[in-house]
Amino acid sequence: NAGVTQTPKFQVLKTGQSMTLQCAQDMNHNSMYWYRQDPGMGLRLIYYSASEGTTDKGEVPNGYNVSRLNKREFSLRLESAAPSQTSVYFCASRRTYNYEQYFGPGTRLTVT
Amino acid sequence: KNEVEQSPQNLTAQEGEFITINCSYSVGISALHWLQQHPGGGIVSLFMLSSGKKKHGRLIATINIQEKHSSLHITASHPRDSAVYICAVLLKAAGNKLTFGGGTRVLVKP
Numbered sequence: 001n002a003g004v005t006q007t008p009k010f011q012v013l014k015t016g017q018s019m020t021l022q023c024a025q026d027m028n029h030n031s032m033y034w035y036r037q038d039p040g041m042g043l044r045l046i047y048y049s050a051s052e053g054t055t056d057k058g059e060v061p062n063g064y065n066v067s068r069l070n071k072r073e074f075s076l077r078l079e080s081a082a083p084s085q086t087s088v089y090f091c092a093s094r095r096t097y098n099y100e101q102y103f104g105p106g107t108r109l110t111v112t
Numbered sequence: 113k114n115e116v117e118q119s120p121q122n123l124t125a126q127e128g129e130f131i132t133i134n135c136s137y138s139v140g141i142s143a144l145h146w147l148q149q150h151p152g153g154g155i156v157s158l159f160m161l162s163s164g165k166k167k168h169g170r171l172i173a174t175i176n177i178q179e180k181h182s183s184l185h186i187t188a189s190h191p192r193d194s195a196v197y198i199c200a201v202l203l204k205a206a207g208n209k210l211t212f213g214g215g216t217r218v219l220v221k222p
Contacts, residue, residue: 043155099160102157105153
């Protein structure tokens, strides 16, 4: 099992550019999450998907969109990147029966 | 006020020392998660617990639901234990979403 995988690992964007962060899990988990981690702020939830075909906003959804393409894949899109979106992005998936979350390796995004 | 508070924020220990990290929360929870993050690294799940105590190797996690408090202990600490340790709770009022503490940065010196 690869667990939770994310691509890319690093990305630099100019303000106004768009990009999609990809996330996939091979553990047959129903729920998937996107977080951002900023110095001094801890982890904050951007969007989550409780099951295939559903998505919901988290704490900081503005400027982002998500797609739960199938049970394995959950992507995060920045339509028009802003410097405030410079952060490390983590995808996670969750076991159904005990709530334990498994995290991907992260994507370090810089917007200039 | 944060719903999840960790203490201390930073901790330095000598190799071999016993380390304790504390996590307090203010509302009812379904479960509590301890996570580890090495510098520049990913986030690893250490424990998920809703009562009592769990042990894995040199790590021990305890939770007291009545006192709304959890501790993570590292016995015989080693420099490879240097990392940020994050407490996260599954709030009963927040469905299946985690709320995170700010983390405790641990440095173990040889």
